[in-house]
Amino acid sequence: MTIEEQLQSSISIVSSLTAERDDLRLAVEKLTVGSASELEALKLDASAKDAKVSELAAALEKAVAFSADLEIKISSLEAGKVSASKEAAKIAASVGVSPVQLSPSDSQPSAEAVDVLATFLSLPVGSKERSEFYAANKAAIVKAAL
């Protein structure tokens, strides 16, 4: 190989290496920029999640407070219900009526009440036993009768 040929070969190798170096630099620059933007996006995402967590924590706190309020209100209403029942019983008693418990949510008579009714009905009409049995078991008889 002549000296010219060697020079020519070296020049082409240098050019090739230069091009390869430029490609690599470009690739590195691209990677650097991509990572930065990705990191930025992750930071934004984390920040949004933090905000959401804070928001949910506040909402939960509010719900707990509301629940406590409701419990207080329920207790107050329950107490009021008892008073109203007592008041109704008093009014009924004042007109000569023996008040009978009325609970729509508990309308199914117990098996015991049904038995009591059957016993009452089996006693002879006009007998002292029937009259006394009714007086002693009025609540159960009334509950099972209809």
Place this chain on the structure above:
Amino acid sequence: MANSITAAPAVLAEAVLESIKGKLPVLSSFSSIFSALESQAGIAVQVPLIGVSTATEFGASGYATQDDATVTAATVTLKHFKVVSKFTPLNVKSYGMPMLINSFVPTAANAIAEKCLAEIGALITTANYASTTNTGAALSYAELVTAKGVLDTAKAPGPYALVLNSTYLNGLLSDSSIIAAAGLGAGVITGGKFGTLAGMNVNQWNSLPTNGESLAGFACGPDAIACAASVPLSEIPGYDSAIATDPQTGLSIQVLMGQDTSGFYNVIATLLFGASVGRATSLTKFTTA
């Protein structure tokens, strides 16, 4: 809730009877025949009067000689009284027997008691019982003792009953001679009840009619008034019925229950009742004028 109303009339009848007994204690002061036998309006019932009998020595006439009072029985004609209440099927289904007990029972008991008392009250007239004292605006203890004397003289049997309207009775509650009486005053003041006064069982009758004669009360023996009660024959197709009878007096109430063509549940309390004049001299009246 049970699936049928079959048992309901029996329970309602017992409840109405229990309530009505408390409203008619005065009935125990009269001669009466209360029966649970089915009868009908217009039937005449012979009510034996509680009389004063004198035992005599058994002699030649054996048991043929009558020893009791002149008037031994009074004829009472029964009338048919009823109270009908209507309930929607929804109310019956939703609230059941407690609703009927709390709404129908007191209404029916009160209405029937008032009707029975009205039958008796209408008898207390001068035409039926001549003895009358004008006791003015207020009745005094001394006037009660005088009334007892009238019954004693007439040989009315005991126990005597004193029946007063609320004005007279409340007046007696503040009578100083009654309040001051040892052993009686405290009960009168705390309970507002006399029990017995001058030997007579005291009854308050708020709806005692004046009968156009300013009637305010009366004192009587049990033979003065005769009462009879029974129950009608229940003849409503498809209706359930039941009778309750007071074991002590025999007073009976019938309750019928069924659905009519309009869809409503009819609940009916009914009885037959009548009253008649017994021995005319065994009652003395108090009038305000």
